Amino acid sequence: MIYSNQYNDLELDFHIPVLSHKAVEYLINPSLNDLIIVDGTTGGGGYSEIICKQLQNSGKLICFDKDLNALSFTQKRLSWCQAKIEFVNGNFGNLKEELNKSGIDRISGIVLDLGLSSYQLEKEDGFSYMRNTPLDMRADIRDKETASDLINSKPRRELEIMFSYYGEIGNAGRLADLIAEKRKRRKIETTGELIEVINSGYNLSKSGAYDFYSKIFQALRIAVNNELENLRDVLNDSLDILEEGGRLVVVSYHSLEDRMVKNFMRDNKATKKGDGKLKVLTKKALTPGEEEIKENRRSRSAKLRAAEKIK
Ligand SMILES: C[S@@+](CC[C@H](N)C(=O)[O-])C[C@H]1O[C@@H](n2cnc3c(N)ncnc32)[C@H](O)[C@@H]1O
Structure with missing residues (x-):
């Protein structure tokens, strides 16, 4: 589907991505082939761009966002990679259901960079106390x-x-x-x-x-935006749909979200007894360095966790 009528200003700084290179480094398992990667929170396409550059010809990227402005912007930004991308204007909380519509029943990696884009904060209604706007706050105007x-x-x-x-x-x-x-x-x-x-x-x-x-x-x-429920659902779905060796990477900005991700990875960690399906790749959450925080204040609360499905 084409979303390009929604958004026309490619010059604007839509969003400065946080921990983007680290996130993609964890996301792509170099020993897998024919990758199908999901960017669950496409936003301004910062992560998607790095992913696209690493995909071989057989690779595919599925870009989710609830917000049409994000998809419209990224569709233009990544037009050079369009043959490999499918855009989904939907909720990552319905991951399996949305992917089923495209006939996809296994993925090689999923990344979530939670919260809001700078564009939403600065241009859409209700998110910021710095501007007097209708108190809306829906990332998806169909809600x-x-x-x-x-x-x-x-x-x-x-x-x-x-x-x-x-x-x-x-x-x-x-x-x-x-x-x-x-x-x-x-x-x-x-x-x-x-x-x-x-x-x-x-x-x-x-x-x-x-x-x-x-x-x-x-x-x-x-x-x-039912953010915690959506996160719980996508974590559960990812466990079913990731292939062996597939990776789950989450960048969160709120202690409740980070706790949910941490507990999910701990609860599904593979044990010697044979339970659990995940190997946790980040012993502690990774955080941005001083340089990144200086350049982008929004990154200061970010925490990255990653895991690999091992069976
Ligand atoms: C922090 S931004 C992502 C920025 C992106 N990583 C980049 O590099 O530009 C978060 C995005 O996730 C989207 N989002 C939040 N919750 C979502 C959900 N449940 N389903 C789909 N998109 C969601 C928001 O609309 C927003 O565009």
Whole structure:
């Protein structure tokens, strides 16, 4: 399918990829042939470009993204490699189902670089507290529920759990109370209105405020896009669909995601008793070096973990 009508500005910095060379180094097992690689989070195509350069003629790359803008951008960026790429405007949480549609039942590697692209943060609605926009936050505009729908309809107690668990903020009940009070009078529909609600109940310093807002926005984004459920599903699917020697690589930016990946790899680790299907390739999570963090602040929280399916 062609997505190129959606996005026309190739000049713009769509996203600066994080740990991209390390991720692809782990992803491609040099002893496998006829590779079928999945980039589950294509974004601006930074990882996909490196993968494409390494694919032999028989190799294939499947590029997933929920966000049409990402696919449209990458389709143009990687037009030189188009014969080897298939784009899927879908959710990596439905990995097996989406691949089945293309007749694929085994893959040689899958990489996930979780979270948002810079483009989403800077240009799409709702993700950033720095711009006053509709409180949307859907990475896939076909999804029904926006952040505004969620914040205006969730029971107060569920809001508290969401901010406490996904946002990792203390006393999340206070924020849930503020929202519950405000929405009785008027719906909260924009990022600016949400910020006003927060400011009405907290006395925050400028630097403290940004940190606090980002945690709250992050919690909402995780909930709107079912990020943890999707991650759980793709990890399980990958175990079934990776061929022997196939690799799973995940770069995460949130402690809950990293914990989920770490536990998944530990729980499926092959043992002498013959249980488990994975060999963990990264004893500890890899993190970016000082140089990368200096050049790209967003990379500072990244953690990379990789495993190989051994049977
Ligand atoms: C951090 S960016 C990836 C950047 C990419 N590695 C690059 O080099 O440009 C994450 C991307 O994953 C996409 N995404 C997040 N969750 C997804 C999901 N469940 N299914 C498909 N795409 C998803 C987002 O829309 C976003 O474009």
